[in-house]
Amino acid sequence: MSTPEPDAEREPSASEILGAALGGAARRAGIDPDADVSTGRMVWGVIGGWRGIVESVLPLLAFIVTYTVSSNLILALILSVGSAAIFTIIRLVMKSPPVAALSGLVAAVVAAGLPLFTGRAADQFVVGFITNIAYGTAFLVSAAVRWPLIGVVVGFLMGEGVSWRTDPRKRRTFFWLSVAWALLFLARLGVQLPFYFSGDVATLGTVKIVMGIPFFAVLLATTWIVARRLYPRESDAGDARRS
Template sequence: MIGTALGSAARRAGIDPDVEQSTGHMVWQVIGGWRGIMESVLPLLVFIVAYTSTQNLLLSLGLSVGIAALFAIVRLVMKSPPVAAFSGLIAAVIAAGLPLFTGRAEDQFVVGFITNIVYGTAFLVSALVRWPLIGIIVGFLVGEGVAWREDARKRRTFAWLSVAWGALFLLRLGVQLPFYFQGDVATLGTVKIVMGLPLFAVVLASTWLVTRRLYAHRG
């Protein structure tokens, strides 16, 4: 079931309500610590700096993918699962494909736009149809499946949390698209970094705090 899969993925990422840990520790674990931050930021940052200073698209994309490949090798050496090791590299290669084809540096961000549209829409639609994704994930994390749907307070809370996640993804899209249409690669990349992990961490921490409070008296 999709709920079981989402719950298992959340536990592997470090989101486990049955484990006593601070909110800050949980968020730090989910984003992967300093290595996770570097893997998320460095490839894009190298691309922005290289392209802004040289205007050489091929060189900039090559450096970005090269950094991602280096991180993949490090993960393999540290015995990470192959899927985790190569996920960042695959994402970097896919993102580099379109600008190589079009010759437009700003197209490096199109995959991110599509991701924000898909995730943002999925969270908002799930709340509208009263099957909020946050509820599905939390339900299988705490072992109650979809029984939370019988509790009006939980339904409302999970719906609003799902709306918050949907708003996060669509906010990124709304802020970044104008810079894309202007062809402003430097500003677009900077905004993407700023609206990446920092905003993700804030919404994740808020979701964790609200959910822990919701289940504070769970037997």
């Protein structure tokens, strides 16, 4: 008589593989539910502190200012990519993981490629538009098919896997959080595209900076706080019972 295959040998589903990968990426980015840190500190760590802000903003700011002042597209692109290259060298010298160190430089080079080819400065922002479309669509579709990405990530971060789908409160909360993230990415498109089509590089770049890290940080903090309410830590629960 044959024995049934143990559950441990069951092949993981696509959602479990995706969730584990996203959860691992979130932890590597600094989102650790086991760490006893404040919301502000967690967000600050995810964006990389002052260095992360400077690395994110300075190459774009160099492009905007240089092009606005000189109208020299080649010079603006050189300064933008050059700034990213300097930050990459600093990261490598400080022994950062090569992928993390090179990602900013690769992004800057790719973004510079299209305007270098077309001669249109506003095309520097096309890669960002594509990224926003991809992320916005992914979050929106995941919510529509009842597999909200926020739930998939948080579930694996909290060690629950996809069991949250049996809890109506969690399903509803993760649905709306995923919709909120989708709206963030799509709102960036809605606000920035008119300036792109009009060729207003200065305003387009300014709006991109304003709607970048600040908006991301606020929504990340909100998501963290809401998720914490869904998964209170034992120490928090004990403190609440004693009070």
